[in-house]
Amino acid sequence: MSKTVAIIVAAGQGRRAETATPKQWLRLNGKPVINWSIEAFRRHPRIDEIIIVTNADIPGDIELAGIKIAPGGETRTLSVISGLEAISSPADDTAVLIHDAARPGLTHQTIDDLLAALETSDAAAPSLPVQDALKRKKGDALETVSRDALYRVQTPQAFTYDTISKALESATDLVDDLAAVEALGATVTLVKGSDRLHKITYPEDFDMVSRLMSSSHVPVRMGSGFDVHAFEPGDHVTLCGVKIPHSAGLKGHSDADAAWHALTDAILGAVALGDIGDHFPPSDDRWKDADSGIFLKESQRLALDAGYAIANCDITIICEAPKVKPHREAMRFCTAELLGLPLDAVSVKATTTEGLGFTGRREGIAAEAVVSLIRTEG
């Protein structure tokens, strides 16, 4: 597949949800409903382009960097067509994932499953079995409908560009996008859907989706991080943002601040958002010689977006030299100031390994960090 594009349709009025502002712009578990899907796509390594379809003025707290906006249509289907028209230089085999903004519970597992299914099918979608008994009204009577081979189908629905653009050519109002390709006899794979992908449709859905997405809706979360950098020729090391004179430097793509890297990983770990390498890959030139304070601040922002604030952190630096103690207060101060925390919420400690191992042989510095986060709302 040449590239992968995510289209998030967000041009609906949300009438059934009965809210003054359409549901996709309301906050859920700490951020706007649509942000959950934007971030799931943005963080997925295979998504090359994201398009949001809407006519609304998008609220300022939605991060739109690198996202294209396409105009909404009268119906969901017309909005999807508008999104398809906005794709930059599509090829026949461009993979297109079409997703409802109203389904915030998207996970990378679903995206992975859909893209894998698309390798061998024209289309793929997440689906769930029907659990309840199904009845059809026949006048005043009821008849039972067999559940065999019946599925509830969710979004994202995945297609090759060639398949979906042809299928929707003259469509105007379909129940979903699969309906268009089914009519052409295309091959469709159903992958495992999930309860947390439930669509917010009615007022009670907000609460239900919030709970489904927050199996981790706990008041306190913990995270731990660990990092190592090797020595190289140089005259200082940077730890917790403080330049410490030394007979060697630390080797790394960024400023090699092992202490702040460990703390960044601890924060990301506490909210299960991957690790520093996922967000700031060493292959990205933007992070060459970067101040690691950027990574730390961003991890704090991501945690806040997920509804958690840093309560306290404890960093341990492991090396024979340089001596950390004379710089410990500056390191605490620098960390507390960057994160806007009281000084007594930041601990920095140091230890040697008694001459043992790579730190004992003075080949590099290791750092570990533990952090606790507290819920900011809900």
Ligand SMILES: Nc1ccn([C@@H]2O[C@H](COP(=O)(O)OP(=O)(O)OP(=O)(O)O)[C@@H](O)[C@H]2O)c(=O)n1
């Ligand atoms: N003309 C439309 C209608 C719907 N949608 C989007 O399609 C998704 C699924 O639609 P639905 O839940 O029906 O949303 P609404 O149309 O907003 O809801 P309602 O039917 O209750 O008004 C939503 O993300 C919605 O914003 C869209 O982009 N353009």
Ligand SMILES: C[C@](O)(CO)[C@H](O)COP(=O)(O)O
């Ligand atoms: C596209 C969809 O979300 C797939 O389940 C669903 O068909 C939308 O239906 P709605 O009636 O427009 O909410």
